Structure formats: structure tokens, C-alpha cells
Amino acid sequence: xxxxxxxxxxxxxxxxxxxxxxxxxxxxxxxxxxxxxxxxxxxxxxxxxxxxxxxxxxxxxxxxxxxxxxxxxxxxxxxxxxxxxxxxxxxxxxxxxxxxxxxx
Numbered sequence: 001x002x003x004x005x006x007x008x009x010x011x012x013x014x015x016x017x018x019x020x021x022x023x024x025x026x027x028x029x030x031x032x033x034x035x036x037x038x039x040x041x042x043x044x045x046x047x048x049x050x051x052x053x054x055x056x057x058x059x060x061x062x063x064x065x066x067x068x069x070x071x072x073x074x075x076x077x078x079x080x081x082x083x084x085x086x087x088x089x090x091x092x093x094x095x096x097x098x099x100x101x102x103x104x
Contacts, residue, residue: 019048026056028078030085032092037073044077046091053080055088 022044034043039057047055056078062070079085 019044021048021051021054023054023056025058026054026078027058027076028054028056028080030079030082032077032079032085032088034075034077037069037075039075039077043092047077047088050087050091051079051084053084055079055084 037059044055044057058076058078060074060076062072077088079088
């Protein structure tokens, strides 16, 4: 599913999703570097449900993002506390572990 971040909302193909604890373009002390230039909605939804101290997400662009991302662009999920960063890191490790066990 493709997601475009705009203000504090995520625009999806069908409707809008907003977050109470999460903020677009918020950079806190602890940042998790995503493996690509995008962030899937379910990762942000997980943060909304499991991160009590708030979170943000932002994007590092190496050049203006017009139509296609540059190979060095990266997405980040950002946290106010080390504990929340650790919880998300653990969650991401479990996601990768789950994916790797289901490959042929």
C-alpha cells in the first residue's frame, strides 16, 4: 500500500488516517533508520498503539523528491525515549525474523 505523508495525516487510497501520538516531520532524540525511503502504515499504527511517549516520522532526501526517490533517500521513525526506540527496534527485528522464516 502506498502512503503519502501530509501534515499530521496519512493519505491512503481510500480515506484518511490520523494519529494522536504521532507527528509527521517530528525529529526526536532517538531515530530508527528504516530500510528504505518509505514507511508502511502498519509500522506507524503499531507505534500509535504501543509507544506511550509519542513518536514522529521524517524523511531524509538527498535531492528534491518530485517523482522518484533517490537511492540514498531514507525514512526515519523518531522517539522521545530510549525505551520507546528499543521497543520499536525489537518490533522491527521480529518483523524481519517472521519474513525470513516464510521464504522458500
